[in-house]
Structure formats: structure tokens, C-alpha cells
Amino acid sequence: MGNDQESLQLQLPRLQACLQHVSGESHGPEEGSDAWLLLNGLSAADELHEETWIAHFEQSGRWLAEQGGRLDSRISSLQLYVDALSTELQAIYAEPGQAAQLIKAVGLLHHLQSQAAIALIQGYQSVTDQYRLESNLTTQHLEQRLMALQRVNGVSNSAIDLDQTLEITAQVIAEELHVELCSIFFYDDLQRVLTLRATNGPRPLGGMHFTLRLGEGYSGWVADKGRPLIVNDALTDANFSSEAHAYHTDFRGLMALPIIFFGSAERLIGVISVQSSEARDFTRDEISFVEVVAGIIAINIENGRLYEQTDEQLRRKVHELATIHRVSYIIASTLNLSEVLQIITTQAVHLSGAERSCIFELDPDRQRLEVLAHYGLDSNLVAQMQIGVGQCCAGRSVQTGRPSMAVDCFQTDETCFLHNDPFVSPEIHSVLCVPLKVKDKILGCICIYSSHRHLLSSEQMQLVITFANEAAIAIENARLYEETRHASELKSVLLRELNHRVKNNLATVAGILSLQRRRSKSPDIRSTLAESVNRVQGLAATHDLLAHEDVSEARMDDIARKIVGVANANLCPPDKYLTFRVDTSPTIIPSRSVTVLALVINEMISNAIKHGLAKKSTGTITVKGWEEEGMVIMQVWDTGSGPDFESIVDEQGETSGEGLGLSLIKHLISDLGGKFALRREALPLGDEADAPLVEQTVAEVRFPLVRRNRISA
Known part of the structure; x- marks a missing residue:
């Protein structure tokens, strides 16, 4: 092994050059780098050196994790170095007989790679595990803090009374920060003192009546300075000893924060103080927690204060709105102008906090103001009162068209109608005049x-302006109603006279046609003239109806009865016995449709007599009408044998237009945007529940009902 190591050491320059080429650097590898450690491991492989070498890689893995590096990139770089060194070793030991040395060198290289990778992973994993543990602890800590804040916020928004809410809040703070005492003081800005309102632990001397002046003790110092106070040991500071010694137990660690509401202007609510029996340095996180709690308390107290302040205003606004609504309802439901204006003058006084009020009406021709209604003024004075436009506050308001206010103008303004009243002028000081527009x-x-x-x-001005608008609407409505009523009466008289004259003219025409019919010797001409007489007399009857009823409308059944009477007199042959029935129909038909509907009904009854019942000596003709989903439906039933449908109905089921009567019906009803239909149907003969079904012919028209706008008092 020693010879192998010596052989590798001799090749270090070559191996070092190989790694320089792989890394793209001009020198190196740098001491302590992965490449350097690999070379160092190849040249000195002993157990002691290997332990140190592995320790280097573990530390390198920890550094990598701490700096946020990527472990996979590091392993890939290590693999690149190993591959380069392996290739270079194969070139070094390429001679025959060096295979064993090559195997040992490459095996050592891969062993070092494995150890290095394991050491890197272990070092990296140790740091990530530590981070994960710290993160879990931080998360648990934050969740616990959040739950504590949720408890505080929950009791602050509950229906619990304020003292109990503050007691629970103090208890939550003490438990969360692991302290022995949490106290909450409220500031009285009138007396400029702090009063203890809640505590979780021992009470100071004097109990819950314990008070501090601004600047007294640490709580008074915080209230006076408006900033937090953190003291490691409050007993060592003489400035805070008066409050620190107010408890039977000595408290050293101190954190005190002001409770401030940050609205349009900062307002001091009180102070929260947290104390521990041991000296303690509170962390930034603990200070932030108490600051959030102080903010919740400040918002809760301010909301309560605003609620108390606005509750009365809300009740007053509701009363004002209810009064205005009542006045508006009266204006909409009655045209009694004096009653409406009297209510307005009364309510304007009550809601504005004034004592008297007056409504003037402008006479544009005389340019004078006269009193229409008043409250709190002498009736005799008001009866003879007249003010010119431009005189007094009222006259000037009308002249300019803008509201005006003044104080103590009654004594100096000689044009004021109150100037010479010794009883009113000394009691009245301010006036508001608003024009009615x-x-x-x-x-x-x-x-x-x-x-x-x-x-x-x-x-108050806006309220009076509202009443002024209501009064103006009431006066204008009264004027418009009188003008409309007068115009309506005149129109009604004229239209009745017109309908009466049209009825007389049509009666004259019918008389001429009847005379011509009697003189004619041709049966066809007499029949045609009889139909014409019937049509003219039907129209005359309709105009007679309009001359006696509402000139702009008529009931459906009234129209039908008029036409049935005329048709029965003119068209029913003496050898036939026909029964006519007109069902009650209260539907109102506007004047535009009355004459057209009368002609249509006349033609349908005429066709029923001439065609449907032509071969019968007896029969029944029923007229029905009603309104359905905005459509007028009028039907004429007859118990005759029915028409020849092949000659009057086309392929689409529409009338072909053959015959003057059917053609008239079709064209007249189309003018109203309607349709005509003719069919056979089994219908009950009568209104009784057990009435027998009889095959009957039904002539039906339907058209949209267009009502006129009606003005009702």
C-alpha cells in the first residue's frame, strides 16, 4: 500500500492539472475544497487522516445548508471530479502489469467518493433537522400567541361587561408571558388620574380603588410620556418605587405600555403593566404581543364610547326620518293642502329645536308673500300679514332663491312683520328662511x-330644507291637481257632447238607410241595407253609451248588451225564436278600442244569426268576454249548425276573407293588434254545473288591452 501511495503522490501534479481542467480554473484546487480533499485523500489514506477528512466534509455540508446551497449540485460536482480522476488514473496505469494498481487506485477513489457523499449528507441533514425543529417550535409558539390573541379579541367582542372582559384579558396576558402580575389602568382625562380597572394577581394597597397621578410610578410615567417602559429590575429605580412597593409581593421585571387609540387624534385610554417576581428582560416578541392586546382594548373602549355617543344621535335620526316619512305619506295620500302644511310647520319646529315657524306663499302677480300655515304665532297677526319680495328675511330669501340665517334682526329690521310685536320679538333671536322651489x-x-x-x-338647516322641499311639492301638487281637475271636467263635458252629437248623426244616417230599404224592391238590396242599418245603429248605441258613462272607457258587457239589443231588433227574423245571453264582464275597454270592438261584436252576432242559425227556428247566442294576461278575449257562441269551414278557413287555420262580415272582423281586429278565430266546440249550454254539452260554433277575437293612465284623487 505504501508503494501505491508513493506512486499516487508522484502523480499529484498530473491529477491536480486534471482537476484544474475540469473546474476551468488556472490554479488550484483551493485548499479545503472538495477537489482538494479528494486529492488529499488519495495521497494520504490512513484512519486518522480519514476521520479528519470526513469531518471536513460534514462541516462543509453544514455550511452548505446554512448558506442555502443545493446538496444535489454539490454531489454532482463531486461526481464530476471523481469521473475526471478515474479517467486520469486509467491513463496513468495504462501500462501492462499495472492493472492491479489501477484497480486499487480507482477503488480508493470511489471509497472516498462514498465517504464524502455520506459526510456531506449527514452535515447538511443535521442543519436542516435543526432548522425544522426550530421552525416547529416557532410555529407552535406563534399558534399559541394567536390563540391568546383570539381569546382576548373574543371576549372584547362578546356581550360580557367591561370589567369582566378586562379581568380575562389580564389573565390571558399573565398566562401567555408566564408572569405573576398583569394590571390594566384606565385614564380619566377630566381628573387626570389613572384608576386600576383589572388585575390577574395580588391587588395593591387600596384594592381596585388604587389611583395614580400622571407621572407617578411607572404606570403614571408611561401615561405621561406616552411610550413603553421596560425595566429589568423596577425595585432598583427610585422613580418607580412608589408603585413598586404598593404590593405585598416584590415585583422586579417590568414592562408597561400605554393604551392609545390612534384615530383622527391620538387619545390615551390607559396603561397595561406586566411584572415578574424575578428580574427579567422582556423580548421584542413579548412587547409586540402586549402592544397588540393594548390595541384591541383601545378599539373596544373607543367603540363603546362612540356607541354611547351615537346611540342618542341614531334615535334622533330615526325619529327625524320617521317624521319626514310620515309627512311624505300624508302628501302622497291627501290633497288637503292646509292639513299638510300645518303638519310641516309643526314638525319642523319640533325637530329643529325652534319655537315658531311660518310658511309663506308667493303671489307672483302682486309680488307679495301671504301666510299659508304657521305654528306658535298669533293668528290675528298672521291674518293681516303681507310681506313684499325683498323685504324682511323671508322676502329676501324668496328674492335670492337661497336660504338665509340671521341673529337679532327683528329689532333693527323695520320691514320684519315681528318688529312691532312686543310679545314675540323679545323672545325670538335667530331665524332661518328657506325658499320653496x-x-x-x-x-x-x-x-x-x-x-x-x-x-x-x-x-338643522338641512332638516328645514327637507321640509321646504316637502312643502313645495305639496303646494305644487295642489295647484296641478286643481288645473288637472278643471281640464278633466272640461274635457269630459266636451267629449260627452261630441259623442251625443255623433250618436244623433248616426241615428239620422240609420234613419235614411231604413227609409231607402223600405222603398227598395230588391230583396238583396233590402238585406244589404238592413245590415248597414244594423252596423250604424250599433255604432250609435256605442256613442250613446260613451255619452252617459266615462268618456274615455266602457265596460265590455255594457258594449255587448247595446249591440245585442240593436242586432235583435234589426236582424232577427220574425219566424225565429232566438235567446241572447250576455255574461257579466267588468273589464274596462279604452275609448280607442270601444267602437272597433262594438263593430266586431255586431258582425259576429250578425254572422251567427245569418249563417249559424240560418236553418233553425230556435237557438241561443251567448256573448262572453274577459281579460287574461293583458289580452282582451271576446267570444260569441251559437247553437247553430255552423259555417262551411272549407270556404272560410285556409290551410293555416286563418279565415280566408270570403264574406263581408268575416272580412270586416279580420281587418278591424288587426287594427287593434289582435286575431280572429272560428271553430266548433262542445260547450255547456248555461252556467249550471250540470248543464248539457252542446256542439256550438265559437267566434273569438283577442287583442292586447292598453289602459290609459288615470289621475286619482
Whole structure:
């Protein structure tokens, strides 16, 4: 073995050059590197040297892990060096008879590679295992801290009273930091003192009534300075001895932090102090934990304070909104202007905190303001009150179209209507006037009078503006209603007169056609004229209906009864006994559709008499109508034998248009966007439950119902 080692040592320059070539370096390998250790192992292979050599690789593996290096890259580099050295050894021992030396050298090289790889892995793994252990401990520690913070946050957001919440919080802090005492003080900014509110351990002298002034003791120092205090041994500092000796037990380690709410302005809530019986240096992590708890307490206390402050404001806002809603409802449900305005003046006073109010209406022709409603003012004074535009606060508000406020203007403004009232003017000091505007048109103004010697707040002004808008809407609604009512009455009279005259004209035309029919000797002409007379008289009956009912609409069954009466008188032959039935139908038909529907019904009844019942001496004609999903459906049933469907129905099931009556129905109903259908169907003869089924002909029209917008009081 010794000769082999000597042989390898003689080849070191060559092996070193080989490794330089592999690594791409001009010199080396560097001492302590993997390549250097491999060369060193090849040239000096003994047990003591091998232990040191393996220790080097283990340390190298630890360094690699600590620096975040990759182990696989390191093993790959080692394999590259081994492959290069193995190739070089084969070249060195290429002579015959050197095979045994080659095998020993290559075997030693691979043995060194195995040992080096194992040592690298062991060193690397030892560090990663340590990191993993430390990470697990850190994770457990953070989870425990998080659970403690969750407990504190949970009790802070619960329904538990404040003192119990603080007691639990102090207990959680003491348990988490492993200290004997945690105390929570609250600061009273009026008395400028700290008062003990909670503690987990022994209470100081004076119990829970223990107080500290600003700057007194370590808690007072923290409250005064507004920054944390960390002391290894509080008993050694004379500045803190007054608080440190307030307990029966000596506490040395100290951490005290201020409880501050960081809002729009910093506000001191109190102090948290943590103390241990032994001297102790608290870590940054422990300080951060207590700071988070202090933040939770600060937010909880501030939320409670804000809740108390806003609770009353919320109740007041709810009352204001309910009042405004009630006024809006009254405006929407009644047109009694005096009642609405009186409610507005009353509620405006109550909600704004004033004593009196007044609503003026502008007379645009006279440019004068007159009182429509008031509250808290003398009725005799109000009755004779008139203010010109531009006079007094009310007149100037109307003139400018902007709200105005003033204090103690009643004594100096001679145009004010309160100037000469000795009872009111001394009691009233401030006034707010808001114009009543609708679409940039000024209708008047509302004035609020208060005994306070200051201007009303922006919230009060906004409230009065809301009431001003309500009053303006009420006045405008009343005006519009009167104008609409007058116009509607005039329109109704004119349309009734128009329908009456149209009815008379149609009656005249029907009379002329009847005279012509009687003089004609041709049966066909007399039949045609009879149908025309029937149609004209049907229209005349419809206009007579509109002349006595609502001029813009009529009920379906009323229209049908009018047409049935006319058709029965004109078209029913004297040798036939026909029964007519009109079912009740309260559906309202607008005027645009009334005349068209009357003509359509007339034609359907005419066809039923002339065609359906032509071969029968008796029969029944039933007229039904109803509304279904926005469609008007009108049907005429007859118990006759039915029409010749082959001549009147095309391949698509539509009427072919043959015959004047069917053609009229088709074209008239198309004007309304509707359709006509004719079919045979087994239907009950009557409304009784046990009425027999009879094969009947059904003529049906359906068209969309378009209602007009109605104005209701």
C-alpha cells in the first residue's frame, strides 16, 4: 500500500492539472475544497487522516445548508471530479502489469467518493433537522400567541361587561408571558388620574380603588410620556418605587405600555403593566404581543364610547326620518293642502329645536308673500300679514332663491312683520328662511324662529330644507291637481257632447238607410241595407253609451248588451225564436278600442244569426268576454249548425276573407293588434254545473288591452 501511495503522490501534479481542467480554473484546487480533499485523500489514506477528512466534509455540508446551497449540485460536482480522476488514473496505469494498481487506485477513489457523499449528507441533514425543529417550535409558539390573541379579541367582542372582559384579558396576558402580575389602568382625562380597572394577581394597597397621578410610578410615567417602559429590575429605580412597593409581593421585571387609540387624534385610554417576581428582560416578541392586546382594548373602549355617543344621535335620526316619512305619506295620500302644511310647520319646529315657524306663499302677480300655515304665532297677526319680495328675511330669501340665517334682526329690521310685536320679538333671536322651489320656480318660503342666540347648525338647516322641499311639492301638487281637475271636467263635458252629437248623426244616417230599404224592391238590396242599418245603429248605441258613462272607457258587457239589443231588433227574423245571453264582464275597454270592438261584436252576432242559425227556428247566442294576461278575449257562441269551414278557413287555420262580415272582423281586429278565430266546440249550454254539452260554433277575437293612465284623487 505504501508503494501505491508513493506512486499516487508522484502523480499529484498530473491529477491536480486534471482537476484544474475540469473546474476551468488556472490554479488550484483551493485548499479545503472538495477537489482538494479528494486529492488529499488519495495521497494520504490512513484512519486518522480519514476521520479528519470526513469531518471536513460534514462541516462543509453544514455550511452548505446554512448558506442555502443545493446538496444535489454539490454531489454532482463531486461526481464530476471523481469521473475526471478515474479517467486520469486509467491513463496513468495504462501500462501492462499495472492493472492491479489501477484497480486499487480507482477503488480508493470511489471509497472516498462514498465517504464524502455520506459526510456531506449527514452535515447538511443535521442543519436542516435543526432548522425544522426550530421552525416547529416557532410555529407552535406563534399558534399559541394567536390563540391568546383570539381569546382576548373574543371576549372584547362578546356581550360580557367591561370589567369582566378586562379581568380575562389580564389573565390571558399573565398566562401567555408566564408572569405573576398583569394590571390594566384606565385614564380619566377630566381628573387626570389613572384608576386600576383589572388585575390577574395580588391587588395593591387600596384594592381596585388604587389611583395614580400622571407621572407617578411607572404606570403614571408611561401615561405621561406616552411610550413603553421596560425595566429589568423596577425595585432598583427610585422613580418607580412608589408603585413598586404598593404590593405585598416584590415585583422586579417590568414592562408597561400605554393604551392609545390612534384615530383622527391620538387619545390615551390607559396603561397595561406586566411584572415578574424575578428580574427579567422582556423580548421584542413579548412587547409586540402586549402592544397588540393594548390595541384591541383601545378599539373596544373607543367603540363603546362612540356607541354611547351615537346611540342618542341614531334615535334622533330615526325619529327625524320617521317624521319626514310620515309627512311624505300624508302628501302622497291627501290633497288637503292646509292639513299638510300645518303638519310641516309643526314638525319642523319640533325637530329643529325652534319655537315658531311660518310658511309663506308667493303671489307672483302682486309680488307679495301671504301666510299659508304657521305654528306658535298669533293668528290675528298672521291674518293681516303681507310681506313684499325683498323685504324682511323671508322676502329676501324668496328674492335670492337661497336660504338665509340671521341673529337679532327683528329689532333693527323695520320691514320684519315681528318688529312691532312686543310679545314675540323679545323672545325670538335667530331665524332661518328657506325658499320653496320646484324646478327652479319659487313658490314661497318657510321660516323657522328660535330663542337661541346662535345660528342653526348645518344639520338643522338641512332638516328645514327637507321640509321646504316637502312643502313645495305639496303646494305644487295642489295647484296641478286643481288645473288637472278643471281640464278633466272640461274635457269630459266636451267629449260627452261630441259623442251625443255623433250618436244623433248616426241615428239620422240609420234613419235614411231604413227609409231607402223600405222603398227598395230588391230583396238583396233590402238585406244589404238592413245590415248597414244594423252596423250604424250599433255604432250609435256605442256613442250613446260613451255619452252617459266615462268618456274615455266602457265596460265590455255594457258594449255587448247595446249591440245585442240593436242586432235583435234589426236582424232577427220574425219566424225565429232566438235567446241572447250576455255574461257579466267588468273589464274596462279604452275609448280607442270601444267602437272597433262594438263593430266586431255586431258582425259576429250578425254572422251567427245569418249563417249559424240560418236553418233553425230556435237557438241561443251567448256573448262572453274577459281579460287574461293583458289580452282582451271576446267570444260569441251559437247553437247553430255552423259555417262551411272549407270556404272560410285556409290551410293555416286563418279565415280566408270570403264574406263581408268575416272580412270586416279580420281587418278591424288587426287594427287593434289582435286575431280572429272560428271553430266548433262542445260547450255547456248555461252556467249550471250540470248543464248539457252542446256542439256550438265559437267566434273569438283577442287583442292586447292598453289602459290609459288615470289621475286619482
